[in-house]
Amino acid sequence: MLMDDHLLAMHGGPRSKTVPFGTGRRFGDEELLELKEALEQNTLFYHYGQKVKTFLTRFNELYGVPYSVAASSGTAAIHIALGAAGVSVGDEVITSPITDQGTVVGILYQNAIPVFADLDPHTYNMDPVSIESRITSRTKAIVAVHLAGNPCEMDPIMDIARKYGLKVIEDCAQSYLTRYRGRLAGTIGDYGCFSTNDFKHISTGDGGIVTVNSGREADYHTAHAFADKNYRRLGQDVIRDLHGIAPNYRMTELQGAVGIAQLSKLPGICSSRSHHGQRLTWAIAGLNGITAPQVNAGNESTYWFYMLRVDEGVLGASREEFSEALAQEGIPNVPGYIPEVVYMQPLFQKREAYAGSHFPFDLTGITYERGICPTAEGILRTAVRLSISEFYTDQDIDEMGAGIRKVANYFYSRK
Secondary structure: OOOOHHHHOOOOOOOOHHHOOOOOOOOHHHHHHHHHHHHHOOOOOOOOOOOHHHHHHHHHHHEEEEEEEEOOOOHHHHHHHHHOOOOOOEEEEEEOOOOOOHHEEEHHOOOOEEEEEEEOOOOOOOOHHHHOOOOOEEEEEOOOOOOOHOOOHHHHHHHHHHHOOOOOEEEEEOOOOOOEOEEEEEOOOEEEEEEEOOOOOOOOOOOOOEEEEEHHHHHHHHHHHHOOOOOOOOOOOEEEEOOOOOOOOOOOOHHHHHHHHHHHHHHHHHHHHHHHHHHHHHOOOOOEEEEOOOOOOOOOOOOEEEEEEEEEHHHOOOHHHHHHHHHHOOOOOOOOOOOOOOOOOOOOOOOOOOOOEEHHHHOOOOOOOOOOOOHHHHHHHHEEEOOOOOOOOOOHHHHHHHHHHHHHHHHHOOO
């Protein structure tokens, strides 16, 4: 018989969350000062102003990289990296089936073909064994997605890339200051891609960054030009001798100004999120039917969100029942992350990136059936996503943990 204080809130018991979640302001006087200075330049164009340049200089210093390129979004950042890497018509690019659409947009814009590798069931990141099994003579690159602040296993991925002569692009949109064996995610592959949209660790409204990690100035020039219609705009003169098509993905001085102020806050933001994520994992350790996200030894996650998994057979309840009971405890959550793996979207099922055409899919005849990444599909069927914020307090995290334990123990004891 459960004690009254162990009764679920949905059954009349006390809620686990006793105080409102901590909140705070993301933007303040620092951003206003930078914006004022940007406007006083009398130009908002990155080439003539100083804000985007300063933003990138400070980002390079923080990350210890020689070069980076500003972009209009994280999606644009990945496209820039793909273009700079030479991905072109009919090439295949291996990536994750659990990601935002922005990861695959650039692949298709280059008229290349996305190929999806399966995931590790505990980290939710790409399985190197599955990556290698997907390689063909057409494979040109790997886009490694560091999901939710947790780093991919980059050493084996880089070993595979070197073995087959592939480029590696790191999608770090959700993984600022994430570390893989002491190295920052985004500095290990050939390119690292970051997002500064309003739903990431730092925000400039929209925006992105591409790190160019080879150390070769020529690679930097190629990436920089690809972000700016293939105009060569690094010196005083603008070179418009075009040798290929490229988009306009320029960052404005207003975005750069906000980015400067936001970047100064980033270490604290990531430290807080890392602390909260670890604390929540400790709080729910050992629960029957609940599996915390795994951060492999030597790695550090900065928890853009926190996603656990429900083993319905062990727990004695469905993922949806668990989610609803947890919400009633005052702990907001969402079953799953994205509704389906990316390749089940109509774009891939109909093989129609462009209206009325099956190009580029018809170059190889590729199809995307359910079951090609069974682990990834299983993750989405069993996952429950919770928010993590730098503004949360230890009490917030402890009450989240208590709520998860309370609900899990209730269903397991009833079983």
